[in-house]
Amino acid sequence: MSSRNDGFVQYYFRDAIGGFFEFPTENARAILPPDLQPIEPHHGSSVLSVMAFDFHQSPVGEYGELILSILVSPRIEQGQPWPRSAFYPFRLGTTTRESREHAIERWHLPHYMQDISIAWERGDGHITIHATDRGQSIVDMTVTEHEWSNVEHRYQAFMNDDEGAYSSTIVMQGQFSENEEERGGIQIHSQAMTDLLEDWEVDVTPFRELWMKNGKQTFHPLQQLASYARR
Amino acid sequence: MATRVEAQTSMSVSDYDYSSFFYSSSDDPFAILEPYNEWYTRAVQQGYYLFAQAMSTPPQGWVHLTEGLHHRHVKLLNLSSYNYLGLSYRPEVIAAAKAALDQYGLGAAGSPILSGTMDVHVQLEEAIARFKRKEAAMVFPTGYSTNVGMISGLMRPGDWVIADQNAHASIVDGAILSKANVQFFRHNSPAHLEKKLRSTTGKKLVAIEGVYSMDGDVCPLPELVEVAKKYGARIMLDEAHSAFLYGEHGRGVAEKFGLEDEVDIHIGTFSKALGGQGGYVAGSKNLYNYLKGFARSRVFSCALSPVVTAGVLRSLEIAQAEPELRTKLWENVQHIRKALEDEGVDVGDSTSQIIPIMVRNDRRIFELCHQLFRAGLYLQPVIYPAVAKHRSRFRVSISASHTFDQLDEGVSILVRVLREEGILV
Numbered sequence: 221m222s223s224r225n226d227g228f229v230q231y232y233f234r235d236a237i238g239g240f241f242e243f244p245t246e247n248a249r250a251i252l253p254p255d256l257q258p259i260e261p262h263h264g265s266s267v268l269s270v271m272a273f274d275f276h277q278s279p280v281g282e283y284g285e286l287i288l289s290i291l292v293s294p295r296i297e298q299g300q301p302w303p304r305s306a307f308y309p310f311r312l313g314t315t316t317r318e319s320r321e322h323a324i325e326r327w328h329l330p331h332y333m334q335d336i337s338i339a340w341e342r343g344d345g346h347i348t349i350h351a352t353d354r355g356q357s358i359v360d361m362t363v364t365e366h367e368w369s370n371v372e373h374r375y376q377a378f379m380n381d382d383e384g385a386y387s388s389t390i391v392m393q394g395q396f397s398e399n400e401e402e403r404g405g406i407q408i409h410s411q412a413m414t415d416l417l418e419d420w421e422v423d424v425t426p427f428r429e430l431w432m433k434n435g436k437q438t439f440h441p442l443q444q445l446a447s448y449a450r451r
Numbered sequence: 452m453a454t455r456v457e458a459q460t461s462m463s464v465s466d467y468d469y470s471s472f473f474y475s476s477s478d479d480p481f482a483i484l485e486p487y488n489e490w491y492t493r494a495v496q497q498g499y500y501l502f503a504q505a506m507s508t509p510p511q512g513w514v515h516l517t518e519g520l521h522h523r524h525v526k527l528l529n530l531s532s533y534n535y536l537g538l539s540y541r542p543e544v545i546a547a548a549k550a551a552l553d554q555y556g557l558g559a560a561g562s563p564i565l566s567g568t569m570d571v572h573v574q575l576e577e578a579i580a581r582f583k584r585k586e587a588a589m590v591f592p593t594g595y596s597t598n599v600g601m602i603s604g605l606m607r608p609g610d611w612v613i614a615d616q617n618a619h620a621s622i623v624d625g626a627i628l629s630k631a632n633v634q635f636f637r638h639n640s641p642a643h644l645e646k647k648l649r650s651t652t653g654k655k656l657v658a659i660e661g662v663y664s665m666d667g668d669v670c671p672l673p674e675l676v677e678v679a680k681k682y683g684a685r686i687m688l689d690e691a692h693s694a695f696l697y698g699e700h701g702r703g704v705a706e707k708f709g710l711e712d713e714v715d716i717h718i719g720t721f722s723k724a725l726g727g728q729g730g731y732v733a734g735s736k737n738l739y740n741y742l743k744g745f746a747r748s749r750v751f752s753c754a755l756s757p758v759v760t761a762g763v764l765r766s767l768e769i770a771q772a773e774p775e776l777r778t779k780l781w782e783n784v785q786h787i788r789k790a791l792e793d794e795g796v797d798v799g800d801s802t803s804q805i806i807p808i809m810v811r812n813d814r815r816i817f818e819l820c821h822q823l824f825r826a827g828l829y830l831q832p833v834i835y836p837a838v839a840k841h842r843s844r845f846r847v848s849i850s851a852s853h854t855f856d857q858l859d860e861g862v863s864i865l866v867r868v869l870r871e872e873g874i875l876v
Contacts, residue, residue: 246634259470262839263616263623264635295476296486304466373466400811427839 239426267291284338303376366399394435527829537852539726551761559754567754587739594720597730600746641674648682655684661693661704667801695724727763
């Protein structure tokens with residue numbers, strides 16, 4: 221184990237929304253490194269997490285981000301706070317080149333290499349995003365609100381690239397709403413950013429919807445791992 | 452919507468479940484124990500995960516148990532136990548078990564393939580084979596070991612086990628242990644089964660259940676059989692929750708649909724309708740002989756206790772001789788279903804004696820459980836991993852031994868609590 225970066229990096233956002241969607245475990249395993257295990261809420265079903273951020277302040281300015289991840293089993297460390305969930309982000313899209321280069325260099329996150337556009341529609345009790353690339357639809361997702369509370373949640377992210385395997389703790393602070401009312405929805409379009417999901421059977425209704433407002437995302441220093449199985 | 456400002460910087464136990472504690476970051480396998488214990492202890496203290504609350508009475512309409520939060524002894528109306536025909540405490544069954552205790556002693560004292568087989572085991576196997584109209588039946592010590600032993604005994608690496616997504620853990624574990632390829636099709640979906648079968652080659656076993664234990668719905672057996680046959684797959688039907696209940700003679704869902712000969716492997720348990728313990732595989736004599744050598748969960752377990760075996764044998768005789776028990780069960784099911792539906796309770800897709808009360812909130816279900824306890828009703832919360840993470844529910848199990856008054860009282864308590872807690876509008 222070695223520390224790659226020393227600093228904590230903070231990103232401030234107006235809205236961050238997410239949906240958890242069941243999709244086949246065989247498809248999740250095709251994306252995941254072999255020693256990361258998908259969370260299976262149901263036999264044969266894993267969880268696709270689709271998240272979108274509307275950042276207004278960051279080391280690379282204002283930008284939007286769309287993240288496709290798979291929920292995986294966290295690594296619990298004795299004496300440390302436990303992550304609420306763990307993710308393996310397998311495809312990110314951003315609205316600016318600077319934010320993309322920053323995330324690739326600093327966090328080794330796998331990116332779709334075009335600038336995408338994310339349109340936010342803030343409605344009464346719900347919020348919708350339309351992610352596109354040069355007019356071509358990528359993802360449309362709606363998340364609904366529930367009870368709001370101020371929270372600080374800790375998550376764990378696993379990344380890998382040609383240089384190795386990594387993890388980082390991510391702390392999210394802000395006004396938070398979460399529900400399992402199954403009122404939201406998603407449409408994933410056949411497009412280069414979603415090509416790993418083409419012809420796959422992703423549920424169109426999220427079993428969990430998350431929404432955070434006026435929040436801060438803090439990346440803890442990146443950890444380089446010998447493997448995902450050991451730290 | 453009102454904003455509730457509440458600092459939540461400390462751990463909330465409800466943010467975690469068993470899936471959070473599969474792995475630690477250490478090389479020591481014990482490193483996960485302390486964090487898990489910290490979470491589990493706090494969860495129990497806060498009223499979560501109060502399972503295995505000890506009962507001091509038979510699983511009848513009213514039970515006495517020690518509740519887990521404050522360790523109080525309480526008397527509750529019981530809508531949680533299987534015991535679908537009320538046989539576990541029938542005097543004749545108890546007498547048969549007592550006689551067996553006198554004759555054989557407590558245990559079988561050996562594996563069934565060595566010294567553990569007693570004449571009462573042979574009698575039960577023969578009785579089950581006759582009842583199921585199959586050449587042979589094999590008795591296993593538990594329902595779990597039945598599926599594990601059957602599947603892992605028959606299927607091999609490179610084969611395919613294709614199971615319903617809601618299949619019991621014993622089917623899943625048997626498939627994993629067999630090292631065959633495992634696929635799941637969407638619950639009760641013949642179309643999705645066909646999609647899975649179309650992409651497989653080689654030996655295939657389709658594993659389904661007659662009645663699903665958490666949803667209480669019946670499998671569409673004719674359509675599933677048609678698809679399986681089309682692709683040359685063998686069919687295994689687990690009737691743990693439907694044998695002795697469904698069909699004109701109680702032989703199960705296969706009898707109900709007239710497909711007993713189309714199903715290749717019939718599985719059942721003695722712990723549900725017969726009120727005992729153990730399981731069986733019924734099928735051909737060839738299958739019996741093969742499993743005798745290859746069903747390792749049976750080969751390497753002590754045989755079912757002769758005391759239980761004798762009790763189960765007597766339960767089977769009663770179940771066959773008293774069809775009015777099934778009639779009473781279905782009257783009870785119809786009675787409570789109507790009462791629940793009249794009140795607008797969400798019971799999912801159930802059509803059986805298992806009726807899920809859908810809560811769909813993994814966190815609130817424990818609070819509701821305490822409310823029900825306080826109101827005098829014993830219902831168990833069912834959460835992940837028994838059901839999908841977002842499909843939490845209470846499971847109502849109806850018995851022929853329930854009275855209409857008991858069922859009405861149970862519905863009354865349930866509806867009152869669901870309304871008070873805003874689950875039922």
